[in-house]
Amino acid sequence: MAKAPTVYDVAAHAGVSIATVSRVLTRPDDVRAATREKVLASVGELGYVPSGAARGLAARRTGVLGLYFPGFDAMDEIDDAVFTGVDDAPHATGAELVDDIGGAAEVRPLNLYFDEVLRGAELEAWRRGFVLMVGIGRGDNAEQTVRDMAGRVDGLVMLAQSVPDGVMAQLSRRVPVVVVAGPRREDAYDHVSVANTEGMRALTEHVAAGLEPDELLYLSGPADSPDDAERWEGFCQALEARGVDASTVPILRGDFTREAGRRAAAELAAGERMPRAIVCANDQTALGLMEALQARGIRVPEDVLVTGFDGIEAGALATPRLTTIRQPMDDLGRAAIQVMARRLDDREQAPLSIRLPVKVLLRESSERR
Amino acid sequence: MAKAPTVYDVAAHAGVSIATVSRVLTRPDDVRAATREKVLASVGELGYVPSGAARGLAARRTGVLGLYFPGFDAMDEIDDAVFTGVDDAPHATGAELVDDIGGAAEVRPLNLYFDEVLRGAELEAWRRGFVLMVGIGRGDNAEQTVRDMAGRVDGLVMLAQSVPDGVMAQLSRRVPVVVVAGPRREDAYDHVSVANTEGMRALTEHVAAGLEPDELLYLSGPADSPDDAERWEGFCQALEARGVDASTVPILRGDFTREAGRRAAAELAAGERMPRAIVCANDQTALGLMEALQARGIRVPEDVLVTGFDGIEAGALATPRLTTIRQPMDDLGRAAIQVMARRLDDREQAPLSIRLPVKVLLRESSERR
DNA sequence: AAACCGAGTGTAAGCGCATACATTCGTGGA
DNA sequence: TCCACGAATGTATGCGCTTACACTCGGTTT
Structure with missing residues (x-):
């Protein structure tokens, strides 16, 4: 992992300019086939992977959508206390026999919710050429987490009530926000919820x-x-x-x-x-x-x-x-991404409010x- | 959402240079308290959210870790066929009564796997100040997905066998790779698996x-x-x-x-x-x-x-x-992130291979x- | 009092790409 | 054969930050 190659390396290797390299990667049809092949060969040979950061900065779009959920603080503290992890037991291994006398596991509903919505969102994001970034709010720097995300994505899908209204208003000045599963409410955001x-x-x-x-x-x-x-x-x-x-x-x-x-x-x-x-x-x-x-x-x-x-x-x-x-939770995630895509297409349209049917x-x- | 404010706007508003603004946000202690307050006030007032892309580009670290899983192609095609979504039914709503005569739902094991590992990874990433990006490989552009991710993250956690060896080797030239749940194998990657x-x-x-x-x-x-x-x-x-x-x-x-x-x-x-x-x-x-x-x-x-x-x-x-x-799947995710953090600390150390105990x-x- | 020092701040140079605009190339018509 | 014109490619700029380095300034040290 010496030093990752850049457009400049690829351009030099292929004997073209960096603009051509860039074009090959973003709009291949604008480049003559022969040139394209040459460039792609160099890309392969050098193992070139474009920098998302540079792309995002130059193009003003990151191709990333954020999915933010609030978390349960208590749950994570418990986990922390129990987990030993890599540093404490680098060679931990083996198996322990336990007589499991039962008592149904308490499944945490929010997690399931999260899992399914995430799955749907990821699927839809993928279909539209986006990557998903996920964040769970925790502790008192939850606000920081979501701010961080807002700075890195083209749009933010948030579970309702996960941050104070004021914060959400601020975030929405930077990126479009889609609210999932929120109450029916007249506001400036797009909404997706179930019936x-x-x-x-x-x-x-x-x-x-x-x-x-x-x-x-x-x-x-x-x-x-x-x-x-x-x-x-x-x-x-x-x-x-x-x-x-x-x-x-x-x-x-x-x-x-x-x-x-x-x-x-x-x-x-x-x-x-x-x-x-x-x-x-x-x-x-x-x-x-x-x-x-x-x-x-x-x-x-x-x-x-x-x-x-x-x-x-x-x-x-x-x-x-x-x-x-x-509840069609996975559809909820998919619909949220669809609404986001629509919003990104036209930022001026009136706020959408989708309600999905239940069974x-x-x-x-x-x-x- | 007129135009997101930048460091320049904040600097002008606070009457300082952009370097000072940057310092307030990254190493607050290097700035005199009075100056810091002034800058933070401007940040709040303008609703400034730093651009992750610019940060990543300048600092050469994104603060994002990637989690990549292979997917089942078949499963997603089915979903596609069924889902109507926002465009087809913008006002869909209501409830349908169904006599559910049973037949246990077929739970897709890989999904559960994914969910739990993800949850653990997200938790640990959060604790260490990272954000998680998730990707599921699908169809024939699965390789593209993971390449995309590699360009945007500081490290990539991948489920074993999710991409061909050659591709993984290439990716690992750009970012450190941690392999989860793979076979015991001597290679250049860090490994985390269960017993x-x-x-x-x-x-x-x-x-x-x-x-x-x-x-x-x-x-x-x-x-x-x-x-x-x-x-x-x-x-x-x-x-x-x-x-x-x-x-x-x-x-x-x-x-x-x-x-x-x-x-x-x-x-x-x-x-x-x-x-x-x-x-x-x-x-x-x-x-x-x-x-x-x-x-x-x-x-x-x-x-x-x-x-x-x-x-x-x-x-x-x-x-x-x-x-x-x-299997402690969530611990698997957590351990993977821990190993990644360790790798990011020192890229030269010998590959780690962690094996977590089971019950x-x-x-x-x-x-x- | 001159020289020195360190904390605090400013200046400016990139980071790696996309893209507007300038330039060159290739091709067909005259 | 020469010119015109669109296609292909190159040049150069800037996206919004971080950070090395330069600078200022009040307080020490001698």
Whole structure:
């Protein structure tokens, strides 16, 4: 790795000017075939790889799109404490036998979310000749991370609420910003989200059919989640379409974790009566709830119907399988990149707001018997 | 988004030279406190975000690390066909009710692999002040993708076998390369992998204890997989340590898919006798095998023990829960970045080869009753 | 008081490419 | 044969930074 060759080296080697080398690499058709071959041969021989930095600087476009997610601080601190890594154990190797006595792994929903959106975004970016840069906000320099990214990309796709509004406004002065999964809001950004409200409304209409309002229970997510707000809105719409005042329906506040579902089960078991159907704001909570209910001898769906939201794999593997709403997370990522591409084509057009449809998956956990 | 401010704008606004602005941003301690405050105020006021391209070009370091994986071509073509996206349905929204009659989703192992490694790598990169760029090789311009990345990063972490050796050699002339999960091999690159062999050896010793060689069966992966080769090696070692010639053990060749497990079950059911224990080269295959065996009335583990390799979540949710080997994929990503950081510190040091330990998770699918 | 010193700041030279513009080449028509 | 004109190539500039080096200035040292 002595010293990477530059355009100058290639030009000299091929006996042409650097402009010709550059053209061969960016618009090959502008160069005579014979010249092109000569240059390409030199490129191959020297192992020339153009500098992205120089390209970006000269062309004022980097060909890179950024994908930024907020992270959970707590999770990373735990990881830090456990990990020893290369320096501590350079020769660590071997295998340890462990009697795994079970307890389902707590899957972190945001991660799954992240994974799928990322995959979709990467695919679409690739199709359009972009490279993806990913960043997860962490700790108090989260803002620094996203600023860094903003300086290196042609456009920034951000999960909603991942940075303060003021910061986002500043970043958007430098690069176009597409907001993913945010609340419906009138602002200057392009938005891509899923039909949270419509999905929950359809599911609720199905599940609550024939039930009195007080036979229902809504197990919510954290109060500051726009996702939860939209789902709750859908829940309310379904009831109000039947002329029911949604505020009469009992609600239990959770936080999207499995544990929240377990707590809710405990609370319900201790109370005087059990609802006939429990609509949960996400799958993790619904799974925790089912598990804890069943542990107390309460049957799903015979005694109580349970539904979730997200469509995580564990829901399909649970017993009974969990009725839920599948969000097309990978499409979310793809759509975000598509919207970004459109924005980069024409920076003046009015902000776009895309809403992707969801699928309500009816499974055994909500089956009337 | 009129025109992004540059150092010159900030310098003029703060009444200093561009060198001072640059210093405030890169080595704040070299600047008098009063000056620093003045500059930072201007930065804030103007919403200045430094250009990564210019920085990279001038400093000869980009602060970006690349993570490159090969992809499955087939998978992406399918996605393409299905996806409509923004342009086709700009106002698509709503919810569709679907009776989900089941059939476990086929989880694509490489994706999970990718997700976890990525997560670990991102975490470690962040801790060290790097940003991550991700790329998945696809189609015939896969080489172009990775070349592009190489031009934009300070170092490239690549999954083994993702590009031809020649290409990798060329790339490594430009940036340091760390190979993840590759075969043990003497070459000029840094390597990070998991203890495939040791893990499979430990598991086999446990499972095969007290069994005759012909009561065993090995259900392998594809012939060209270095992972499979290493696992097979561990399997053999375990037997040979007991003085058994591993070549006398029956073997069935699969390809890491669930379907391969189902096929194997059919084949075994049609044959004259059933082994007492089946060691599979990965979890997907093991799960497909268990499922198809049980569908034929063959009980696991009462009639036959089954083990996997990977530690995917579905294995913990299966009935019975699948004995397997958990690879620390996220640690793999983290270690790769650590090794890269070390390499960037000193480019002359001898190539490192790290091997991370695995955990053998003993669960019900291999429990003697 | 002269010479010296170091902290703080400014000046200017690139980094490696894309591209506007200038120049040369090749070709066909007169 | 010569000229015109488009195609192919070369020249030169600047993208927005970092950084080596030069410079200023107040405070020491002798």
